[in-house]
Amino acid sequence: QLDFIRQRISNGFADSLISRWFSPSCRVFCEASISYIDPTTGTPAILRPDRVVMDGDNVTVVDYKFGTPHPGHISQVEGYMSCMSHMYPNCHVRGFLWYIYSGKVMEVKA
Numbered sequence: 001q002l003d004f005i006r007q008r009i010s011n012g013f014a015d016s017l018i019s020r021w022f023s024p025s026c027r028v029f030c031e032a033s034i035s036y037i038d039p040t041t042g043t044p045a046i047l048r049p050d051r052v053v054m055d056g057d058n059v060t061v062v063d064y065k066f067g068t069p070h071p072g073h074i075s076q077v078e079g080y081m082s083c084m085s086h087m088y089p090n091c092h093v094r095g096f097l098w099y100i101y102s103g104k105v106m107e108v109k110a
Helices: 002-013 016-020 071-087
Strands: 027-030 034-037 044-047 051-055 058-065 092-099 104-108
Touching (some): 002 016
Antiparallel strands (some): 092 104
C-alpha cells in the first residue's frame, strides 16, 4: 500500500498544477495552526490546512485526502480559504482537494 501511495504522489508531481504547490520558489506552510474566531459561534478556534502555498499575491490552500470525495471536504477547504482571504485581503486565494488514491484534483470555488 505504501508503494501505491508513493506512486500516486509521484504521478501527481508530473501534473503542472500540483508541481507548483511544491516549487522551491514559493513560501510553504505545512500543517500550520491558524487561530481565529469562529464567526458562527464567536469562540476561538484553530484551523490546520495541510498545505498553504504563497507565491507573490497568490495564496493556494491544498488539503490532501486519502478517501473518497465527501461534501464536508469542500466545506473544510472553503473555511480555510475564507480565513486566508481575511488574513491576506490583497491576495488571490484558491483552494484545492487532492485525492491521493484516485489522483483526482478538485478546485474548490469560494
